[in-house]
Amino acid sequence: MTQLDxxxxxxxxxxxxxxxxxxxDMTLNIGPQHPSTHGVLRLVARVDGERVEAVEPxxxxxxxxxxxxxxxxxxxQTIALVNRIDWVSGFANEIPFVIAVEKLxxxxxxxRAQYIRMILTEMARISSHLIFMSSYPLELGAATPLMxxxxxxxxxxxxxxxxxxxxxxxNFNRVGGVKPAAGGGSATKxxxxxxxxxxxxxxxxxxxxxxxxxxxxxxxVTGNEVFQARTIGVGVVPRxxxxxxxxxGPNLRASGVGFDLRKAEHILPYDGIDFEIPTGENGDCxxxxxxxxxxxxxxxRIIQQAVDRIPSGPLQAKVxxxxxxxxxxxxxxxxxxxxxxxxxxxxxxxxxPYRVKIRSASFSNLSILPWILENQLIPDLVAIMGSLDFxxxxxxx
Amino acid sequence: MNFWLLLxxxxxxxxxxxxxxxxVVIYIELKVPARMQSRIGPYFAGGxxxxxxxxxxxxxxxxxxxxxxxxxxxxxxxxxxYVVLMGTVGTFVIIPFGPDLVARDLDLGIFYLLAISSxxxxxxxxxxxxxxxxxxxxxxxxxxxxLIAYExxxxxxxxxxAIQAQTxxxxxxxxxxxSWEWFGSSPEWLxxxxxxxxxxxxxxxxxxxxxxxxxxxxPFDMPIAESELTMGYLTEYSGLRFxxxxxxxxxxxxSLAAVASTLFLGGYWLPWVGDDVxxxxxxxxxxTKVLLLSFIxxxxxxxxxxxxxxxxxxMAWKWLIPASLANILATGLLKVVx
Amino acid sequence: MANARPNTFPFRGLxxxxxxxxxxxxxxxxxxxxPLEKEVPVPRARGVIALDTEACTVCMLCARECPDWxxxxxxxKEMMPPAKEGGRARARATLDxxxxxxxxxxxxxxxxxxxxxxxxxxxxxxxxxEYGIDxxxxxxxxxxDWLATVPEPPPLEA
Numbered sequence: 102m103t104q105l106d107x108x109x110x111x112x113x114x115x116x117x118x119x120x121x122x123x124x125x126d127m128t129l130n131i132g133p134q135h136p137s138t139h140g141v142l143r144l145v146a147r148v149d150g151e152r153v154e155a156v157e158p159x160x161x162x163x164x165x166x167x168x169x170x171x172x173x174x175x176x177x178q179t180i181a182l183v184n185r186i187d188w189v190s191g192f193a194n195e196i197p198f199v200i201a202v203e204k205l206x207x208x209x210x211x212x213r214a215q216y217i218r219m220i221l222t223e224m225a226r227i228s229s230h231l232i233f234m235s236s237y238p239l240e241l242g243a244a245t246p247l248m249x250x251x252x253x254x255x256x257x258x259x260x261x262x263x264x265x266x267x268x269x270x271x272n273f274n275r276v277g278g279v280k281p282a283a284g285g286g287s288a289t290k291x292x293x294x295x296x297x298x299x300x301x302x303x304x305x306x307x308x309x310x311x312x313x314x315x316x317x318x319x320x321x322v323t324g325n326e327v328f329q330a331r332t333i334g335v336g337v338v339p340r341x342x343x344x345x346x347x348x349x350g351p352n353l354r355a356s357g358v359g360f361d362l363r364k365a366e367h368i369l370p371y372d373g374i375d376f377e378i379p380t381g382e383n384g385d386c387x388x389x390x391x392x393x394x395x396x397x398x399x400x401x402r403i404i405q406q407a408v409d410r411i412p413s414g415p416l417q418a419k420v421x422x423x424x425x426x427x428x429x430x431x432x433x434x435x436x437x438x439x440x441x442x443x444x445x446x447x448x449x450x451x452x453x454p455y456r457v458k459i460r461s462a463s464f465s466n467l468s469i470l471p472w473i474l475e476n477q478l479i480p481d482l483v484a485i486m487g488s489l490d491f492x493x494x495x496x497x498x
Numbered sequence: 499m500n501f502w503l504l505l506x507x508x509x510x511x512x513x514x515x516x517x518x519x520x521x522v523v524i525y526i527e528l529k530v531p532a533r534m535q536s537r538i539g540p541y542f543a544g545g546x547x548x549x550x551x552x553x554x555x556x557x558x559x560x561x562x563x564x565x566x567x568x569x570x571x572x573x574x575x576x577x578x579x580y581v582v583l584m585g586t587v588g589t590f591v592i593i594p595f596g597p598d599l600v601a602r603d604l605d606l607g608i609f610y611l612l613a614i615s616s617x618x619x620x621x622x623x624x625x626x627x628x629x630x631x632x633x634x635x636x637x638x639x640x641x642x643x644x645l646i647a648y649e650x651x652x653x654x655x656x657x658x659x660a661i662q663a664q665t666x667x668x669x670x671x672x673x674x675x676x677s678w679e680w681f682g683s684s685p686e687w688l689x690x691x692x693x694x695x696x697x698x699x700x701x702x703x704x705x706x707x708x709x710x711x712x713x714x715x716x717p718f719d720m721p722i723a724e725s726e727l728t729m730g731y732l733t734e735y736s737g738l739r740f741x742x743x744x745x746x747x748x749x750x751x752x753s754l755a756a757v758a759s760t761l762f763l764g765g766y767w768l769p770w771v772g773d774d775v776x777x778x779x780x781x782x783x784x785x786t787k788v789l790l791l792s793f794i795x796x797x798x799x800x801x802x803x804x805x806x807x808x809x810x811x812x813m814a815w816k817w818l819i820p821a822s823l824a825n826i827l828a829t830g831l832l833k834v835v836x
Numbered sequence: 837m838a839n840a841r842p843n844t845f846p847f848r849g850l851x852x853x854x855x856x857x858x859x860x861x862x863x864x865x866x867x868x869x870x871p872l873e874k875e876v877p878v879p880r881a882r883g884v885i886a887l888d889t890e891a892c893t894v895c896m897l898c899a900r901e902c903p904d905w906x907x908x909x910x911x912x913k914e915m916m917p918p919a920k921e922g923g924r925a926r927a928r929a930t931l932d933x934x935x936x937x938x939x940x941x942x943x944x945x946x947x948x949x950x951x952x953x954x955x956x957x958x959x960x961x962x963x964x965x966e967y968g969i970d971x972x973x974x975x976x977x978x979x980x981d982w983l984a985t986v987p988e989p990p991p992l993e994a
Binding site for chain 2: 247249252322328479480482
Binding site: 175177249255259262263264265270295297299301321322323324325 | 878882942943946958
């Protein structure tokens with residue numbers, strides 16, 4: 102069609118009918134400041150109306166350089182750093198790092214310390230999953246499950262704080278055990294930081310409450326027809342794709358792969374505990390949600406068993422006061438609430454590591470985004486992103 | 499009395515009823531969900547129970563800078579909130595608060611109501627388009643699609659009532675409900691259970707659902723959808739204009755709840771008392787029903803997640819509209835048979 | 837387990853959710869009126885660090901071990917009169933400055949842990965927010981004041 106003067110074209114209405122309507126794609130920047138990107142993730146989405154044609158995640162807005170920071174900090178100082186990687190489950194982050202250092206130094210934590218580690222790790226898992234239980238329905242528009250989940254999470258955090266002194270950043274693990282003493286001076290030297298009195302009973306009570314709120318969440322969220330309409334069949338990750346993209350944790354298990362490092366590797370005394378690994382079938386958002394809900398219940402089960410059989414004994418193995426790690430390298434991975442978290446430590450001897458490589462769960466889980474968000478609707482984009490449950494601190498490190 | 503004087507009085511009275519009612523609903527919206535979530539909610543403003551929180555919020559918004567983005571179509575952008583508010587306040591012209599307490603008892607009351615309430619849609623579309631923000635644009639378009647889809651079931655649900663009452667005047671509909679006779683001869687006070695709530699239950703459910711969608715409230719709040727569109731067409735608004743939208747939302751809730759109470763719940767009517775007393779008690783009765791319906795709207799909002807845009811359309815076109823058509827058919831048939 | 841998709845008759849899930857919120861509506865809230873009522877933090881809570889100037893020997897261990905170097909210490913040696921008549925005069929390290937910049941502090945507690953003379957303690961007090969970042973630098977007097985808020989350590993699990 103030749104160029105027409107617009108004023109003429111206006112009057113040629115029947116001619117204009119044959120002109121094909123052009124709808125150029127719009128580039129929509131979702132983030133870095135956006136309510137449902139869990140921090141500062143940026144998605145550059147090419148959208149056609151409501152349909153997202155392609156998505157390119159841009160990460161790094163929260164890069165704090167922990168791997169580099171660890172190279173100029175002693176091992177004890179690094180423990181205080183690593184629990185800030187995935188801040189919603191701080192305690193669980195310390196475990197693989199500490200155990201990697203223990204492996205290099207060839208020490209093993211006493212059994213009581215290991216049980217305390219296990220109990221607190223599972224508490225961190227519950228608190229992390231309860232955050233998911235609150236944020237995920239919120240992303241789908243339901244605000245009330247948030248407060249219900251937070252109410253019980255607060256109990257867990259209070260217990261963690263009662264033992265470690267920190268709600269989010271416990272900094273409680275030490276090489277060779279858990280934090281031995283409040284101070285090193287003569288008066289407080291013997292003041293060991295064992296579990297405070299009543300902790301075990303409080304933990305039992307808190308687990309009952311957690312199981313109750315799980316039932317509440319079942320009523321509020323799981324059974325809700327609107328929630329099911331939004332999640333069932335949305336964002337399906339088939340088994341082979343999940344393995345291909347290196348998903349781990351609940352995201353992998355939702356796709357039907359029953360792989361859990363708590364059973365696969367024995368870094369904490371999980372072998373004596375009776376628990377199940379919940380798996381999904383379809384790998385959709387609903388499965389990812391329900392696997393996490395089941396994991397809360399399993400974690401509560403683990404804690405209930407662990408507080409019953411926690412042995413007494415020392416909290417610390419014999420380690421020198423000034424940590425000098427012999428040359429060598431070690432990789433230890435553990436089941437973080439978000440997935441597989443591992444630390445690869447290279448030591449050249451001395452007080453600081455030569456190199457620390459952090460394998461964080463959220464970073465790997467995020468890699469599936471461009472594939473899974475292709476040709477989805479904008480509301481589904483939010484549903485899928487929320488269901489992958491990543492924390493930007495864990496992605497960018 | 500002088501026409502103009504009467505007009506001014508009526509406008510002042512309507513505003514004097516609507517805005518405080520909206521504030522009360524805002525207060526309920528703050529306090530009730532808080533308790534549903536094991537929170538306390540506001541408790542400082544006003545000394546006790548935070549009763550002055552909505553006013554304090556309003557004052558705070560007044561102090562905020564009224565931002566207009568560079569990319570915005572400034573005049574449309576500035577006008578939009580008032581169009582929204584106009585549409586919702588306009589409905590109160592015909593809502594009867596008592597046998598004589600009505601600004602204007604139009605013969606085509608329902609028709610006027612549905613026409614004027616669609617005006618807010620225009621305001622939302624204006625806001626979405628003129629903000630110069632992609633999220634606002636998507637929000638505005640969603641709002642347009644949603645309001646077109648839900649205007650239909652809203653209208654069709656009301657048709658059933660109109661057939662039943664054989665009038666389009668809201669006062670007439672209230673009278674028809676008051677004088678409804680179950681099986682020929684039953685005492686009048688039986689109508690305290692609103693007859694249309696039972697006879698038109700399908701219509702009522704459809705009307706309530708469509709009202710939720712009209713008001714863009716969860717589970718139908720896609721035009722705002724905070725977690726998706728960061729607030730949709732409201733994204734760029736601040737200060738006084740945001741307050742207008744905010745008030746518009748709650749005034750809209752009050753107005754639709756008032757319409758629903760009038761059409762389905764018997765409006766201002768009470769048994770045993772005469773018209774004179776009703777003119778005094780009527781507003782209280784109506785407002786009680788309005789608050790009850792608002793509570794249900796709020797309750798739903800704080801319990802449910804939101805649907806997806808396509809699911810919303812499916813629901814409107816495949817379920818609500820056929821259901822309301824069937825309702826009209828059934829009502830018409832019954833009207834002819836009995 | 838994971839395939840537990842409650843697919844009962846329509847709207848049952850919606851009604852169950854409404855029941856939960858309605859039930860909670862009539863329960864006591866779990867939150868408190870914060871500035872009027874306060875929750876007591878646990879004794880081990882890491883709120884603020886208190887300093888016992890008498891015990892401090894200006895050994896600088898805390899400042900050295902701090903991961904983000906937020907402790908500033910200056911001191912000098914003072915000659916003390918001999919304890920016994922005719923004895924030698926003793927040198928005693930005295931603090932001139934002991935500042936902790938809480939704007940930098942990451943509350944890891946390493947300083948408290950490494951102190952060999954019991955000069956640093958954790959206090960659960962946490963209400964020291966400021967309008968400006970300069971107010972977050974607590975000097976020696978302020979740190980000593982916190983000493984009064986240090987609780988007894990909790991009893992231990994048997």
